[in-house]
Amino acid sequence: MTVIAKMQSRTIRAVYTLQERLDTEDRERGDVPGWVLITIMTAGLVTALWATAQGALTGLFNSAVHGVTGGGK
Incomplete structure (x- = not known):
């Protein structure tokens, strides 16, 4: 394999x-x-507790x- 072919192969792998990675990040943005x-x-829990036990709290x-x-005193 020539030097140019090795560089081309590495570049293609890096791009892929x-x-x-970019595709994976885009899929997780909606979560x-x-x-x-x-x-x-x-x-929600604080609101529910406050509504039911406001006087006691x-x-x-x-x-x-x-x-x-x-x-x-």
């Missing part, structure tokens, strides 16, 4: 490899990252603040 799903699910928070500042 690059094309495969939602895991941290986005975790954030949305956490926000507010009382717990006020009691804790008064206990720290000494305003409760």
Whole structure:
């Protein structure tokens, strides 16, 4: 194999490899990252808990603040 043929072969392999990598990245762009799903699910859980236990959570928070500042006694 001549030097030019070797260089041509390497160049073609590099182009195909690059094309495969670019194609793979394009296919994954539509996926939602895991941290986005975790954030949305956490926000949903907090909203659901707050809606069902708002009175108890507010009382717990006020009691804790008064206990720290000494305003409760």
